[in-house]
Amino acid sequence: MNLMNCLILAFLLFGIGVWGLMRRRHLIGMLISIELMLNAANINFISFAYFTAQDSTAGALFSIFVIAVTACEMAIALAIIVTMYRRHHSLDADQLRDLHD
Amino acid sequence: MSIPNFIIPDLLLLLFPFIVIGSRLFCDAKSNVPWRIANIGFLLIFMLLNFIPLAGGEGRFFICNWRVDDFGVFMREVLVVSAILGMWFSKDYFMHAAAGKPQMHQIAEFIGAIAFATFGGVTVVSACDTITFFLGLEIATIPMYALTAWNKRDQLGSEAATKYILMGSVATAFELFGFSYLYGFAGSLHFDAIQSAVAAGTSPLLWIAVLFLFCGIGFKLTLFPFYTWAPDVYEGAPTPVTAVLSVTSKATAIAFLVVLVYGPLAPVQEQIAPLIALLAGVTLFVGNLGALKQYRLRRFMAYSSIAQAGYIMVALLGTAAMAKTAIIYYLFVYAVSNYLAFFVFGIIGHHREEIFDSLRGLSKQNPSLAIALAISMFSLAGIPPLAGFFGKFHLFFSGATTGHYMLIAFAVLNNVLALFYYLQLVKSAWVDEPDGHLNPLRLTRRQRGVIILLSCAVVVLGFLPFLSDNIFMGFSGF
Numbered sequence A: 001m002n003l004m005n006c007l008i009l010a011f012l013l014f015g016i017g018v019w020g021l022m023r024r025r026h027l028i029g030m031l032i033s034i035e036l037m038l039n040a041a042n043i044n045f046i047s048f049a050y051f052t053a054q055d056s057t058a059g060a061l062f063s064i065f066v067i068a069v070t071a072c073e074m075a076i077a078l079a080i081i082v083t084m085y086r087r088h089h090s091l092d093a094d095q096l097r098d099l100h101d
Numbered sequence B: 001m002s003i004p005n006f007i008i009p010d011l012l013l014l015l016f017p018f019i020v021i022g023s024r025l026f027c028d029a030k031s032n033v034p035w036r037i038a039n040i041g042f043l044l045i046f047m048l049l050n051f052i053p054l055a056g057g058e059g060r061f062f063i064c065n066w067r068v069d070d071f072g073v074f075m076r077e078v079l080v081v082s083a084i085l086g087m088w089f090s091k092d093y094f095m096h097a098a099a100g101k102p103q104m105h106q107i108a109e110f111i112g113a114i115a116f117a118t119f120g121g122v123t124v125v126s127a128c129d130t131i132t133f134f135l136g137l138e139i140a141t142i143p144m145y146a147l148t149a150w151n152k153r154d155q156l157g158s159e160a161a162t163k164y165i166l167m168g169s170v171a172t173a174f175e176l177f178g179f180s181y182l183y184g185f186a187g188s189l190h191f192d193a194i195q196s197a198v199a200a201g202t203s204p205l206l207w208i209a210v211l212f213l214f215c216g217i218g219f220k221l222t223l224f225p226f227y228t229w230a231p232d233v234y235e236g237a238p239t240p241v242t243a244v245l246s247v248t249s250k251a252t253a254i255a256f257l258v259v260l261v262y263g264p265l266a267p268v269q270e271q272i273a274p275l276i277a278l279l280a281g282v283t284l285f286v287g288n289l290g291a292l293k294q295y296r297l298r299r300f301m302a303y304s305s306i307a308q309a310g311y312i313m314v315a316l317l318g319t320a321a322m323a324k325t326a327i328i329y330y331l332f333v334y335a336v337s338n339y340l341a342f343f344v345f346g347i348i349g350h351h352r353e354e355i356f357d358s359l360r361g362l363s364k365q366n367p368s369l370a371i372a373l374a375i376s377m378f379s380l381a382g383i384p385p386l387a388g389f390f391g392k393f394h395l396f397f398s399g400a401t402t403g404h405y406m407l408i409a410f411a412v413l414n415n416v417l418a419l420f421y422y423l424q425l426v427k428s429a430w431v432d433e434p435d436g437h438l439n440p441l442r443l444t445r446r447q448r449g450v451i452i453l454l455s456c457a458v459v460v461l462g463f464l465p466f467l468s469d470n471i472f473m474g475f476s477g478f
Helices: A003-023 A027-051 A056-088 B005-026 B033-051 B070-095 B107-126 B130-148 B155-186 B191-200 B204-220 B229-236 B239-262 B266-292 B297-315 B320-351 B367-381 B387-400 B405-430 B445-463
Strands: B060-062 B066-068
Touching (some): A027 A056, A027 B155, A056 B130, A056 B155, B005 B060, B005 B066, B005 B107, B066 B107, B070 B107, B070 B239, B070 B320, B070 B445, B107 B130, B130 B155, B130 B239, B155 B204, B155 B229, B204 B239, B204 B266, B229 B239, B239 B266, B239 B320, B266 B297, B297 B405, B320 B367, B320 B387, B320 B445, B387 B405, B387 B445
Antiparallel strands (some): B060 B066
């Protein structure tokens, strides 16, 4: 296991996240894709902290902060999605059509 | 440990939302006490900010990780002004509903959320390392998601919030990816360490990091390929939230870019200038084109603010001191003009639908409102005697000092395009005859006062030389 492998893994995860976000039409599925992208960044931080960085605690710390911030963001996202669900009784992203040019 | 004076406004701003929300526990639902506390608190913070003497250079540090420099002080003032105006603007939406929308509730929490977003902006300008920087941006954005969905019974609001939070989270992911590569490149999170690493030499890793960071902030600043969420969110959110979003969130994103470009990335600023120029040019062109065909007021303002983001980006091509001065001044002007426009739209929106046709006959029905609208539109378009002209002049001047004449010429030509649609709005208010009977417009005393204040500010800011020193500093023993 070396740095390059970890970076490739993170990049692939990020790519899967982006791809999932484009392909998925289910709001929860989209949130999971976003979660994948954020965690790919976390893997980057931790692998850089482990392999190269002079200041290795900072990278590990950053990933913990990211987890906390993501939790906040997901809490609000889920709350908003629940209000959407109460109105439409479905979680399909294609129903987000009332606002357009 | 004693607390230095310059940190007091920040601490107050951090405590403030807790006090406002907490005060609601001790009074009944209809009480005006939280609103009064919020007013006093914000105005006090603004006064205190004006007492901070400017330090020049690196600024002052609090526990070596919280920097209060001159740019930071002025950005704090912009953000607090925006929060105060947003608060005043929102009050009417809690008293009676806008046309076709449910009434809003829980003003204390609403103001608290605005204050949190403001504190996020303050954190961004005070940051000295990427953790604080990232946290600041998130603190500024997350309350905005909640604010957008504030009206639970409004369908458009929750749709806008869903779009916003999905796009915003993707932007966060891009930014984090950029930060992780930046960390990998420099081996440290501190801005000084990153700066010296960047100065020592570049590598592909750095460029990938820069690209990801610009993608991420492009979402928040509504730059070209990433602006598509803005019109939807601006239209769907409650009107006061749209106003706050268009000023506070934009100011925070711009501050983020300024801190980044003139902080850790300063040694390569010239190399990333083409990227900035490209983004600026395309963004202002797309914003102007989009605004041409709008007939709904808030969607129109969204495209207008996309174009304004492009103009502000032009300043980032210049040297640090000039760009910072130009951006601060323009943000003041932009905040004042934008809020003036939104106050007028808000009053219209309380009685009619928020579309261009609702403005017809405004000059006959309520001339002072029509004058205020004309002032704000002319300022946003950049007509000479008003503040917007001098703001844009400084932005372009900053870009011109490093020789990007083609871009400046393009931006100025685009400004002519912008003039067309701003004038169209003024035309609806002044020339077009109303069809049929108009509901009378009622203005509260607060609305009238704020509109007069903002109109005067737009005119006076153009004549006054830029406040190069902090306002009250002359007679402060701070």
